[in-house]
Amino acid sequence: MDTILELQNISKSFDGKTIIKELNLEIYKNEFITLLGPSGCGKSTLLRIIGGFETPDTGRVLFDGKDITNLSPDKRRLHTVFQKYSLFPHYDVADNIAFGLKLKKKDKAYIEDKVQYALRLVNMEGFEHRKPDSLSGGQQQRVAIARAIVNEPEVLLLDEPLGALDLKLRQEMQRELMKIKKEVGITFIYVTHDQSEALTMSDRIIVMNQGIIQQMGDPKSIYDEPQNAFVADFIGESNIIDGIMLRDYLVQIQGVDIPCVDIGFAPNEKVDVVIRPEDLNIVEPGRGFATGRVMEVIYQGAYYDIRVSCGDFEWAIQSNNPAMPGSMAGLSILPENIQIMHKPRSSDEEIIEKN
C-alpha cells in the first residue's frame, strides 16, 4: 500500500502538559482511517497538526515523502471539516461551496459544474440558493463536506463532523460518507469518540489514550482482539476481571479453573481476563463457571442487558432471553471467547488502565 502521510515522532505540549507523546503513524492512500479515543486524548490536536493549524514541538509530518511540518494549511493538499459547520451565514449554499474555487480564480463554467457535482454527491440538489440558517444540522454538514470536496483535496480531515446530529441522522450521514468515499476515492482521516461510528466506517482504527496510540488495526481485529484492557473497555463493553494463568490453555477466575485457548504466559502469571457481554450465556445455577444473583435486567430492544453478581464481581451479559431479577443464574463461556491479557507493567500503562 502506498503511504500518503507519515507522522514521525510527533510530540505536543500545552502549558507544560504533554498532549501527544512521540507518536508515529503512517496513513495510506485512499484509506478511511479513524482516530478514536476518549475526550481530551489529543485527537483534535493530532488532526490540527496534520491540517497545519498547529505545529508539533518535535517530529515531522511528511506528505508524499515531503516534509510539510511548517507548511501553512492552504498550501497542503488536504482539507479540514470541523465539528462546527463554519459555513458563511450570509452566502447561499452554492456560494459557500464555490468559495475555495473562486479564491483559486477558476472560471464560471468550471465552478458551476463542480458545485452541481458536489451537491449531487451529498444529496442536496435544489438547495443552491438556500442560506445556511435555513438548513438542518445534517444539511449544513453536507454543505461543509461538499465545500471540501470541490477543492479536490487528496486527504479529507473530518473532526467529529457528525457529533451534533441525532442518532438516526448520524447513521444516515455515516452511510453517505462511505458512499462519497467510494465515489471520490480520497483518503479520509476521521476523528470520533464514538466507537460504533468508528467500527462502522473505518478501514483502520487508531485507538488513542492520553496522546499515545494504544492499538491500530481493522475494526474486526480491534474489536475481537483488543491488546490491552483500555482498548477492551473502550471498544464496546467488556468484563475485565483478575485471573491467574495456571498453564497454557487453563485460566483461573475466582478460584475456578476454566479452559481457554491462550498460550505463552508464565506459569501462574496474574492476568486480566476480558470477556464480552455477548459471549456469556446464562445457564442453570450451579452449571457453567460461575453462579450468582441476577441484579438487573434491562430490555434494550435487540437484547437484554443483564447483571449477575458473583462474589465481588458483577458480570455484564447481553442475552436474547430475559432473566428473573433476584433469581440465581449460572454463566457459561466458550474457551475461544475468553481473552487473556498481561497486566500492565509500567506506570504509564497503569495510568492508561485506570482511565
Ligand SMILES: Nc1ncnc2c1ncn2[C@@H]1O[C@H](COP(=O)(O)OP(=O)(O)OP(=O)(O)O)[C@@H](O)[C@H]1O
Ligand atoms: N490551544 C490549546 N491550549 C491549551 N490546551 C489545549 C489547546 N488545545 C488543546 N488543549 C488541551 O489538550 C488536550 C487534548 O485536546 P484535544 O482537543 O486534542 O482532545 P480531543 O481528543 O479532540 O477531545 P474531544 O473528544 O473532547 O474533542 C485537552 O486537555 C485540551 O484542553
Ligand SMILES: [Mg+2]
Ligand atoms: Mg476534539
